[in-house]
Amino acid sequence: MSTEPTIHDSIDNAATTVGSLWPIHSFVTANPLSGLEDLPFGDAVEQASDLLGGRGYPSAETFRRALHRGRIDTELLEAELAEAGYDDDPETLLDLMADATDATGSDADAAVDHVDNVVTKWLSAFLDEGSAYWPMPNRDAGFYAAFREVAEYDNEIPAEGIVADLPETPTEALEMVLESYPDHQWEPIFEEQLAALPGWTGFIKQRVDAESEWQSAYPISLEGYLAARLALLDAVGADIEPSADGADLNPADELAGAFLRAWEATYRGELVETVAAESQSLADSDTSGRPDAQLVFCIDTRSEIIRRHIEAVDDYGTHGYAGFFGIPIEYQGYSADVSVDACPPILEPQHRITEIPTDDDTQASHDRWSGIREAADELIETVAANAATAYGFVESTGSGYGLALAARTLLPGRMYDLFDATDERVPDEHEFCDPLVHHQHTYAGDLPVGLTTEEKIEYAATAFELMGWEEFSRLVVFTGHASETTNNPYDSSLDCGACAGNPGGPNARVLAAICNDADVKTALRERGFDIPDDTVFLAGEHNTTTDDIELYDADVPESHADDLEQLRADLAAARERATAERAESMGADATSGISETERRAADWAETRPEWGLAGNAGFVVGPRELTSDLDLDGRAFLHSYDWSTDPDGDALEAILTGPMVVTQWINNQYYFSTVDNAVYGSGSKVTHNPVGNIGVYQGNGGDLMTGLPLQSLMVADDEPYHQPLRLSTVIHAPVERVNAILADHEELANLLDNNWLSAAVVDPTQDHRAFCYESDLEWTPMSVRPEANPPEQTAPAVADD
Numbered sequence: 001m002s003t004e005p006t007i008h009d010s011i012d013n014a015a016t017t018v019g020s021l022w023p024i025h026s027f028v029t030a031n032p033l034s035g036l037e038d039l040p041f042g043d044a045v046e047q048a049s050d051l052l053g054g055r056g057y058p059s060a061e062t063f064r065r066a067l068h069r070g071r072i073d074t075e076l077l078e079a080e081l082a083e084a085g086y087d088d089d090p091e092t093l094l095d096l097m098a099d100a101t102d103a104t105g106s107d108a109d110a111a112v113d114h115v116d117n118v119v120t121k122w123l124s125a126f127l128d129e130g131s132a133y134w135p136m137p138n139r140d141a142g143f144y145a146a147f148r149e150v151a152e153y154d155n156e157i158p159a160e161g162i163v164a165d166l167p168e169t170p171t172e173a174l175e176m177v178l179e180s181y182p183d184h185q186w187e188p189i190f191e192e193q194l195a196a197l198p199g200w201t202g203f204i205k206q207r208v209d210a211e212s213e214w215q216s217a218y219p220i221s222l223e224g225y226l227a228a229r230l231a232l233l234d235a236v237g238a239d240i241e242p243s244a245d246g247a248d249l250n251p252a253d254e255l256a257g258a259f260l261r262a263w264e265a266t267y268r269g270e271l272v273e274t275v276a277a278e279s280q281s282l283a284d285s286d287t288s289g290r291p292d293a294q295l296v297f298c299i300d301t302r303s304e305i306i307r308r309h310i311e312a313v314d315d316y317g318t319h320g321y322a323g324f325f326g327i328p329i330e331y332q333g334y335s336a337d338v339s340v341d342a343c344p345p346i347l348e349p350q351h352r353i354t355e356i357p358t359d360d361d362t363q364a365s366h367d368r369w370s371g372i373r374e375a376a377d378e379l380i381e382t383v384a385a386n387a388a389t390a391y392g393f394v395e396s397t398g399s400g401y402g403l404a405l406a407a408r409t410l411l412p413g414r415m416y417d418l419f420d421a422t423d424e425r426v427p428d429e430h431e432f433c434d435p436l437v438h439h440q441h442t443y444a445g446d447l448p449v450g451l452t453t454e455e456k457i458e459y460a461a462t463a464f465e466l467m468g469w470e471e472f473s474r475l476v477v478f479t480g481h482a483s484e485t486t487n488n489p490y491d492s493s494l495d496c497g498a499c500a501g502n503p504g505g506p507n508a509r510v511l512a513a514i515c516n517d518a519d520v521k522t523a524l525r526e527r528g529f530d531i532p533d534d535t536v537f538l539a540g541e542h543n544t545t546t547d548d549i550e551l552y553d554a555d556v557p558e559s560h561a562d563d564l565e566q567l568r569a570d571l572a573a574a575r576e577r578a579t580a581e582r583a584e585s586m587g588a589d590a591t592s593g594i595s596e597t598e599r600r601a602a603d604w605a606e607t608r609p610e611w612g613l614a615g616n617a618g619f620v621v622g623p624r625e626l627t628s629d630l631d632l633d634g635r636a637f638l639h640s641y642d643w644s645t646d647p648d649g650d651a652l653e654a655i656l657t658g659p660m661v662v663t664q665w666i667n668n669q670y671y672f673s674t675v676d677n678a679v680y681g682s683g684s685k686v687t688h689n690p691v692g693n694i695g696v697y698q699g700n701g702g703d704l705m706t707g708l709p710l711q712s713l714m715v716a717d718d719e720p721y722h723q724p725l726r727l728s729t730v731i732h733a734p735v736e737r738v739n740a741i742l743a744d745h746e747e748l749a750n751l752l753d754n755n756w757l758s759a760a761v762v763d764p765t766q767d768h769r770a771f772c773y774e775s776d777l778e779w780t781p782m783s784v785r786p787e788a789n790p791p792e793q794t795a796p797a798v799a800d801d
Contacts, residue, residue: 005183007174011222014190017051020209020345021202021706023129023694026501027493028345029613031668031756032680032706041726041755042257049250051195054672054679057256058724060098062675064091066263066723073269077262084258093255100252111236116197118156119229120701122147123200127207128692129214140217144170144224163231170227177230181241188242193229194222199704201225203694213338260725264758268728271618271636272760272770272782275730278626279768285625291317293475293567295540296467298323298496298504299637299659300481301616302544304627305581307638309574311628316570319467319624320638322659323498325478325511326463329353330447333506334429339444342499342507344662351451352444353510355433430509430539430552437513456514457523463511464529466651468623468642472535475556475563478511479549480504481542483612487604489690490682490709494544494612497666498659505541509552512539516555536560545610546597547578585611585634587715607685607711614713614722616670619663621655622732622762637663643733643764652733653741656748660729664757667727673707674714674724681707727757735761735771735779743777 016035022028031037036044045056066072067090077090086093125136126143138146148166151157167173178186194201204225207215233240292315297303299320307318328343334355341349437456440449451459482503483494492501499507514520515537525531539552549571556564579593586608588596600609611634618636620627627638639659646652673681682688682696682705689697695704713722731738738761742749752759752773759773760782770782 005186007171007178007186008223010183010186011190011226014187014194015201015205015222017047017191018194018198018201018205019706020206021199021695021704022206022345022501023203024489024690024696025129025492025693026340027490028501029493029497029666029669029708030345031665032672033668034665037751037754037756039754042253044754046250046253051191052198052679055101055676056672057253057260058675058720060094060101060252060256061718062720062724063097063256063259063263064094065719067094071266071723072259072263073266076265076269077259080258080262080265084254086255086258090259094259097252097255097259100250100255109238111238112196112233114156115229115232115236115238116703117701118154118232119225120197120200120703121156122150122228123225124691124701126218126220127203127214127694129694131690131693142218142224143220144173144227147224147228157232158235160236161231161234163235166231170221170224173227173231174223177227177234177240185242189240190226192242193226193233193240196229197703199695199706202706203704210341263723264725264728267617267723267725268730268758268760268772269782271620271728272730272762272772274630275620275622275626275732276762276768276770278629279622279732279762279764282623282625283764283768288471289315290471291315291473293317293477293563294319294473295477295479296321296325296463297479297542298481298498299619299639299663300496300498300544301613301634301637302610303481303542304632304636304638305634306542306547306549306574306578307624308628308631309577309581310571312577313570313573314566317473317624318628319469319640321463321467321640322662323480323496323504323507325480325504325507326466327351327459327507327510327514329507329510330444331435331502331506334433340500340502342502342504344498344658345500346658346661349447351455352447352449353506354436354444354449355429356436358434430505431554435506435510435513437510437517451514453517453519453523456517456520459511460515460520460524461527461529462654464524465646466654467640468645468651469529470642470645472529472531474532474534474536474560475567476515476535476537477540477551477567478508478537479540479542480506480508481544483610484543484545484601485609486602486606488609488685489688489696490685490712493708493712494610497613498662503541505539505550505552508539508541512537512552534559543601544612545601546594547575547582549575582610607709611721612708612712613666613670616663616667617723617725617728619660619727619729620732621652621660621729626732641732643737646733649733649737649741652731652737653744656731656738656741657745660757661748661751663729664727664751668756669707670713670722671724671726673712674720674722677707677710677713681705681713682709685709685711726755729757729759731759731761732764733761734765735763739777739779749777 019030019032019034033044033048036047039047048054049056081093125132126139126146128135136146138149151163151166157163162173162176167176181189201222204220204222208221230240294317295310296319297307299322303320310316311318322344324343328347328350330339330349330352331342332339332354334357339352343349436450438450439452442449480503481496482505483491485491485494495501496504498504521531536556538556540549542549551568553564576593579597580590583593583596584590600606615633615635616637620636621639621641623642624640639655641652641655643652677683683698687698688709689700691697698705713720715721742752751757753775761771761779763769763771771779772782774780
């Protein structure tokens, strides 16, 4: 059997070094170096630097600021520096780091730049998702065929070489380009060419993998893209021979690594110490008692703030669960033209859920008012897209339109009130629609419509098992989340990441409908979940910009009216406190919390409607009582888990293989977008240029930007708000249980061994001692709580071979 590489194999291998990029309308935070996670972190950032030119560590000034503000423990720093072989004082070393980081830019290759401009022009035309008024011809034949058809008419393409007479298939074109190169150079050639425009490459990868409607209608492949690109490079006589492997290691990286480890250890140590202390208190206290209501939020760091303030208002219990509520669905709302995947990108949808009207009168009112609003929106969009009509429109509408523009610019808070009042006249879809949850014995594509009774029972039971629930209040609210922002291409990056950049309210409604099903309740009781007859499940949605929580309460019986009224009042009180905290974090007066957050939501010139997940650094897996008395500053993901109700470790395994992986992706997206925004982020929103409803350029063309904008990360141009730390996971469970899960899931152990995140365990079975994961399934004690009679077992736990 031949072992010679094929072009297809070489492309597949080369493509792993570039991360996938989701379209901007469903932005999904992901590790931009996800294809390199099988390497140690330091090796991965070095390789990425060679290919992409990106910096992999925070700047010397970022470390200096953290050191001066007490965020880096000096003793930990001295230990890390000594282990790395440095004995100078930190300030001197930071100066050395700054000097070593100052890089001189390489001379641009004019021929390659020209090819980049041409190929991105045609990629943006071909990959457009509905915004172009004049679409590229022949798109249904695929990118390579469409490019082949237009190439001869593009005067920017020289009629030289292969591109002058492109073969019919991309494989043939690649064979011609590679004819003079040995096959062992194919993969490096493809790797460098794919990394030349990583944004476009990442988007093509994601589009192919997702098998979306756009991909089905207008197919593209990495092979077709590379064939067009390499044919263009051949036409301009560019050299495609791969550069020598392995550039010189940046001397600043090793030093920066030591500072980073000390910073992370400082944060992790404080978090673990606090959780360990609360673990002991939890063991000594009585936490029984039925709360007035229970609210289940997404594990999102923004939920930590509102949960803390809700609990402070009255006797409420809050819980954390992945924001898609464990149900991987494809969802289509009543007014939506297309369905969306409402589950994490590591999962595939398993069910199709649609909204069906149940109230004719309310539906008619909604259709009438929303039709007027949609017509106005379409008119504005047409005017904005057509310069010829824009002047005439403004001239004919006169001062009225000018006043509207002035009001939106100068009085965004007042406009928010106006829009809010208008929206109240338009019934929300949840007021006259129900999600079609019950199994319909039909399919939408490959997906069954609805869920069987058995599937409903399993989803509900899984939710309660993962959260360790043993008690249920009269009201249980599954609370999804969404953001509110105006004129923001990155608005989906502020919605629910667990729902693939979509609002989480629909998923919450599905789980509430499941749990209210009488057959489901009966089956759950038979499984040991003691659900009282007076427990009612409902859904809601948390607006993370304004901290308003809307309750979807149409099906709540009259018997619970007083409970509902009290909950609404308490949520309003919690909102006042939470928005005050958010306003202050954004540099505004805390007393203007609600008005300031509403202004940001309505202001079409606001580049920072909210901080999103900026600041994220920790992931705590354990009962809420471990953190309920703590102000975690909106920096920690919180997943509810009770080790005592999970004897087999199945629930913990689901959390570590699912939510922990997703939070690691989110954390690394924020990390890399902060440490090198030009390469891994998207620059300033002020100069963003949206393209094709799929992404943004910086300026008038070039590569798609791949990460988060500066305004989502920085207080000022030179001062990050987000502290770029790798994720510190703290798990409240027996260390042997955690180790057994890692032993069964090599991919998780590799993430830890390769330092993409860290893990610590607070073990309630070992007198609440803390253990830190080192490598190769070995743990070491982090600290020993002083006591008169310490237990005999103090050695680290190691998985059995």
